[in-house]
Amino acid sequence: MSSFPLPLAVSLLNFDDNATVTDVYVVGRTPPYPMIHPKRPTASLVSRNVLASIIGQIVITSAAQFWAFFWVRDQPWYVLSRGSRETKRVTIPKVLSSEP
Numbered sequence: 634m635s636s637f638p639l640p641l642a643v644s645l646l647n648f649d650d651n652a653t654v655t656d657v658y659v660v661g662r663t664p665p666y667p668m669i670h671p672k673r674p675t676a677s678l679v680s681r682n683v684l685a686s687i688i689g690q691i692v693i694t695s696a697a698q699f700w701a702f703f704w705v706r707d708q709p710w711y712v713l714s715r716g717s718r719e720t721k722r723v724t725i726p727k728v729l730s731s732e733p
Contacts, residue, residue, distance in 0.1 A: 676683065705711055 706713075
């Protein structure tokens with residue numbers, strides 16, 4: 634197994650945060666549309682159909698994530714990490730490493 638330093642993971646998270654903040658700032662600075670459409674929407678955002686769709690999507694996504702979690706844990710290459718708080722490095726399998 635090889636490892637990469639934790640600061641690399643932090644820098645990747647930092648990049649994601651910067652991209653998100655930039656997007657939020659740009660979208661937040663856009664002016665409103667000059668005229669709102671005169672006709673009301675045909676559906677309510679809290680109607681039974683809309684809520685059923687959202688809850689159904691949450692259930693399907695959660696089921697897929699639980700299945701993937703347990704499927705990965707059952708793979709022969711999966712090794713349960715027994716790291717302690719003193720561990721400052723994250724280990725990755727040699728298969729995923731670019732080192733020879």
